[in-house]
Amino acid sequence: MIRFAFLIIFICSAAWAVEPDEVLTNVEYETRARAISKNLRCLVCRNENIDSSNAGIAKDLRILVRDRIKEGDSNEEVIEFITDRYGEYVLLNPKMSFQNLLLWISGPLFLLLGGLISWRYAKHKGQDSTKELSEDEKTRLKEIMDD
Known part of the structure; x- marks a missing residue:
């Protein structure tokens, strides 16, 4: 029973990642923010997007994305702004360069x-690196051996 409870908590933990105070009232802005957040890597949780991460820096990045969208930035401008600050590592799908x-x-x-x-x-x-003896060397060796 305890295992089942932990399993339910683990499965539902991704749903708790975006907290209600982060959600934008404008549905279009929220949809854009979610789309951008799903393409940004959490800097603490390896290979997890910031949309589903519970890490503090992921929350900060989600808020930053929403703030930039509220200021009127396009999706590309938001991604460029965050990439300039955190490097290309923050992108889950880096640009081809x-x-x-x-x-x-x-x-x-x-x-x-x-x-x-x-x-x-x-x-x-x-491979054997020895060379074959020349005729002169063979006769000389035979003379030495006969003595």
Whole structure:
């Protein structure tokens, strides 16, 4: 029974994230604020949007989003304002840029490079690096062995 109660509380906790004092009276503004909040990452809760997070900073960001909307900013301006303050990390879906592409490609690239280096090292280590004796060396060695 206690487990069931905790399960219900856990499931419903996301519904309590946006507190009644944060909700805007203008339905259009509230819809915009919710849409923006669902695309912003909570800086405390990894990979959770600020709309469903209970963290204090998420509440502050939700209020900031609503304040910017009330001031007349467009969705893009609100996102740009928050990104300028907190960096691109705050976006759940970051913009496609050279830095992000480099970040995503560098991991597999280094893994491939390391595998290639290991393969080449193992291939050359197994080969015998001794050369065949020339005829002069063979006769000289035979003379030494016969003595």
